[in-house]
Amino acid sequence: MEHPAYVDLLTHTWDMLADIATTKTASGTITLATVDTNDQPQACVVVLRSVDPEHQILQFHTDADSLKFRSLRHNPKAQILVWNETVSIQLRLSVEVNLRQDAESQALWRQVPSPSQVAYGKHPATGAVISGPFDYRTLSSQDKFVVVECHVTKIDYLSLKAEHFRAVFEKEDSWSGKWISP
Ligand SMILES: Cc1cc2nc3c(=O)[nH]c(=O)nc-3n(C[C@H](O)[C@H](O)[C@H](O)COP(=O)(O)O)c2cc1C
Secondary structure: OOOOOHHHHHHHHHHHHHHOOOOOOOOOOOEEEEEOOOOOOEEEEEEEOOOOOOOOOEEEEEEOOOHHHHHHHOOOOOEEEEEEOOOOEEEEEEEEEEEOHHHHHEEEEEOOOOOHHHOOEEEOOOOOOOOOOOEEEEOOOOHHHHEEEEEEEEEEEEOOOOOOOOEEEEHHHOOOOOOEOO
16 A cells, blocks of 8 residues: 555545535534533534634534533533544544634624524523423524634544554644554
8 A cells, every 4th residue: 555645644634624614525513522520521513614724723613501611611622533434534633622702703603594593592501401302492692602613733543444554643743743553
């Protein structure tokens, strides 16, 4: 098998992420893992809204009442997981988040279509126990809309297509890359 080059793996990583955000190859979702205030890992699916390869930033949106918001406020470190079945590549991205409720998030709120705005703000709040499955109201609340900016610090690229290989890239090493036994 041809020896892969670090630079091509990095380019491929950001291309795959951009494809998810534009829903070209996947359903537009990623898996997010956080650690809650009881040190319990929590994984869930979120929609990848934007990708900025130049600054290594990914964005998703969430509700300020969600567990993940509280978890990330307590511990801003998270991991994003992507499995691209077509090319047999797993990406594990270590990230540090910035929870934004500012002028920029307000500007983005205005671009969220109204059917999607219902995802933000509920009464009782998301996560609360309710007496029946539909005993809640949606509030479409701008106050609960949070833009989560994920700054990528590490990329773990695992290829299982032909001969298995794995590479790790870290921001603190200027993304220079290391081969890892898979
Ligand atoms: C396909 C899919 C897409 C989702 N997208 C989002 C999203 O973009 N943002 C979000 O906060 N939750 C999203 N969710 C819901 C989360 O997975 C999770 O159930 C919810 O946010 C509650 O999380 P919490 O435990 O942090 O409160 C999505 C779920 C699915 C199945």
